[in-house]
Amino acid sequence: MTFEMGFVFALLATTIALFVSDKLRMDLVALMVVTVLAVSGVVSPAEAVAGFGNPTVVMIAALFVVGEGLFRTGVAAAAGNWLLRVGGRSETRLLTFLIPVVALLSAFMSSTGAVALLIPVVLSMARRSGMQPSRLMMPLAFAALIGGMLTLIGTPPNIVVSNALKAEGLKPFGFFEFTPIGLCILMVGMIYLIFVGRRLLPAASGSETEDEPDLNTLIRRYAIAGQLHKLVVQPMSPLAHKTPVEAALRTEHNLTVIAISRAGRLLPAMIPVLSNTRIEVADELWVYGTQEDIKRFCDSHQLERAGHPERDIKRMHQQFGVAEVLLPPDSPLEGRSVREGQFRERYGLSVIGLRRRNESLAINYRDTRLESGDTLLLAGSWDHVRALEGRRGLVLLQTPAEFREIPSHGRHAPAALAILGLMLVCMTAGWLPALPTILLAALAMILTGCLNLTEALRSLNVTSLILIAGMLPLARAMETSGALGYVVEHLVAVLGGASPLVLSTGLFLLTSILSQFISNTATTVLVAPIALSTGQLLGVNPEPLMMTVAIAASTAFATPIASPVNTLVLAPGNYRFSDFAKVGIPLQLMALGVTLLVTPLLFPF
Template sequence: MTADMLFVFATLATTIALFISDRMRMDLVALLVVVALSLSGIITPAEAVSGFGEPVVIMIAALFIVGEGLFRTGIAAAAGNWLLRVGGHDETRLLLLLLPMVALLSAFMSSTGAVALLIPVVLSIARRAGMQPSRLLMPLAFAALIGGMLTLIGTPPNIIVSSQMRSAGLEPFGFFDFTPLGLAILLVAMIYLIGPARRLLPSRTQAGAQETVPGIAALSDRYTLSRQLHKLMINPGSPLAQKTPAEAALRTEYEVTVIAISRSGGLLSSLIPVLSNTRMQYRDQLLVYADEQQLDQLCQTLKLSRLGFPAKEVSQLQRQFGVAEVLLPPESPLCGHSIKEGHFRERFGLSVIGLRREQTPQSTSFTASALKAGDTLLLAGSWDRIRELQGSRELVVLQTPAELAEIPTHSRRAPAALIILLLMLVSMTAGWLDNLSAILMAAVAMILSGCVGLKEAYRSFNATSLILIAGMLPLALAMERSGALDYMVQQLVSWVGSSSPLILCASLFLLTSVLSQFISNTATTVLVAPVALSTAQLLGINPEPVMMTVAIAASTAFATPIASPVNTLVLEPGNYRFADFARIGIPLQLLALILTLLLTPLLFPF
């Protein structure tokens, strides 16, 4: 063993130890690897930083932009809403929908791309369902990796082993030759991930999440308004018919604030109190803030009916309307005036629904409550109007609810974003463009079409994932350049060369799987596949089961966050640690090993 090989093995062992210890950020460890390799002389300094220009890193950066476009236009939220409608808030049902979906996508496109596209959807689901993203993202990543086992084009190792067989004059694998074994592993993996593995999954808040940001319900509780949102129907004979809310004096006489009107099942997109010419009609459903104690008398006087307010309709309302907590600064011209005199609807397009003074909720009177410096107000209205408050000189925005992060800022561009996504997927699946070109074009199209702003695109980059991948890629080159990888392969082959075919397959599986945890599965397959083929021919056995074993093993990159870009992508949003992948991934690797050894000889006899 040479000095270069010893250095590479020592670097690999130190890196793994630092990852496992969790005492240093993984992206910082990756940068230290880059520095160590550049100083070693095994690879040049330019090669040590070459990972930052690797196609996979550029592709992942572009996918972040595509995913941000889906989020900003509301497509991710819409997909999440559909999954929530079908799967409900039940973790098991959601996983039963998510895992086959991502596996199917990964069978025909890059698993990295499939996961990058679904991460915004999963984060949206987690926020809406009150779940931790860590409960969903790792199973999603593992299912994507297994999805690559389903077809010839699902993952590069499948193509490599097939090409190796063709080069040796043998019949290459067909498009669906991988499918029976891949489906069996996917089925068992789903049982494992939805069953025993769930007890091992961490429940951690998303890294960098604003845990202290309250939602609409919490802000309403702060102003004792949690039970004051109601839905009322205008009955025939009501004096409200054909009047605007202002003409009906709902706020001045009854202290009732109309937030929206539901007419013929469709929620109007503008706040009714803001529109002076909007007239109420019979059978309209008014969504109002009103005191519970006065509501019965109000309904009797104005001939209104109280209706239930199911959670689905509350959710629909909150997708268009929200609240914001603001502070009245001493220099504000609103000080000393009543809420009516403040003309909040005319100034801001928002309605005052709550008032706090000296941290105590106050009983508000639309005409009599004089505002003072230091008062905090709860304003309700459209999300667009709430965003515009940030530039106001008359109010200081103290708090916007957590739901604001879920509201798309470019919803009108949703059709464009959907077309861009479909064109990208079709181009990749049909082979019109290589993956990198298709994804780069989609990212640029997202920006040019207005689906995502340039600043939003830059903010979408997950720096931890990009640095971790780019920093670890040169280690694979150093292992190859120093001869360390070839040394490991030759040692294993010399040990199992005269053993039975099953032991050979088991050994090759373990070698390929272990190597794939630390270097790319593509590089691993390129190095191991020729050795596996030569060994099979030397022993006089059918190369198909041996090569199939190598291909499947290369996709079992479950045990470390650096094993695959797919794992690295979910690392930060899931707030995972190195040990989380080993604890859940190693049993899954063993299950894949057992299934491969049991089924491969049946599908491809020795």
């Protein structure tokens, strides 16, 4: 063993120890690795930082932009809603539908791309179902890795072993020759992840914090829970043909109209009231007020209560919501009544809740005077809530968690779907290489208005990108120093005289272990020729050995750095390094068992 080999082995062991200890952030550890390699001379300084320009890193960054475009246009939420409709709110049912969908997509496109695109969908599903993202993110990643085992183009290692066979004058693997083994592993993996693996996952995730309450939590905080009512204007109602101002709904009746539903369309009432904004017969009014005020108003104005259908409430909340704001000491609203504050005219929003010194107060729109330090709950259209940022006179404290689910560019959803479809077709048909295809898709998302440049830049998951870019030079150092070849040669020397089944087991374990720390493609490039030559030397059919190597290369389940797929879900799932080992190692052993059982049946030794 040379000094360079020993240095790389020591650096690898130190890196793994730091990852496992969780004493330092993983992206910081990755930057430290880059620095040490650049200083050591094991690789050149250019090679040490080459990971930041690596095509894989650039492709993942572009996919973040594509995924954000799907999120901003509402496509991700719509896909999540569909999965929720078919899977319900049960973790078991959701995973039963999610895992095969992800695996099928990964069978025909990059598993990294599939996960990057589906992260917004799964986050939307988690929020709407009340689950923690940590319960779904790791199964998403593992399903994508297994999906790569299903076809020849599912993952690069499959192509590597097929080309290696062809180069030796042997028959290469066909497009679907991987499918039977991959399907068996997918079935076993599904059963494990649904009934065992998910119970090993952390129950809480930092993605959902107490600093971002949902809409119902904010409403309860201001003691107005149960005060949203749906009222129907009857033919003889004196409210008909009047504006909310003419009817003095707030000043005389202490009621606030949030929305008007007319002929199936929601009309935003939370805008400056114009003379032609009139309430009509048969209008459905969404009104905030106490039970007593609502009852008196309905009796005196011939309105009918229409209940609270869940579908209507969901539909209303797609366009209308709330925001919590603070009245700063220099606010021009200080000392004014709620009515004099003219919140509708200033902000397009209405005050429905008031807290002073951490206590909820009943609001009288004519008499209640505002003080600095008051926090107000404003209600109106999401567009006006979005426009609150930076407005003079108020400090936006927080919006409900649902606000993130509201598409800011919903009208561009058809364009986002078209871009996604074209991208998938180009990648599957091979019309263009993956990198330029995804870059074009990301650029098209911005140019068509699916998201703006600021949103695109904010979508980049810097932690994941740094971690991937920082670990690539370490893999390069293992290759150039000879450390990787050293491990492979010694293992083959030990297993050279063993039976074909034991040899397959050793090759699987070697490939799988190496794939936890370096690129599975690089691992396959190194191990495949050894498997091929060893099989020929021992008079063993090389096909089952090469298939074993290809499958093992996709079992990168045990560490978050094993694959870009795992790294992508690290931050959204708020996982620790040990979480992957706890859930992934049993799955690796199951994949080993299935491979050793099924492969010899399809490709006899």
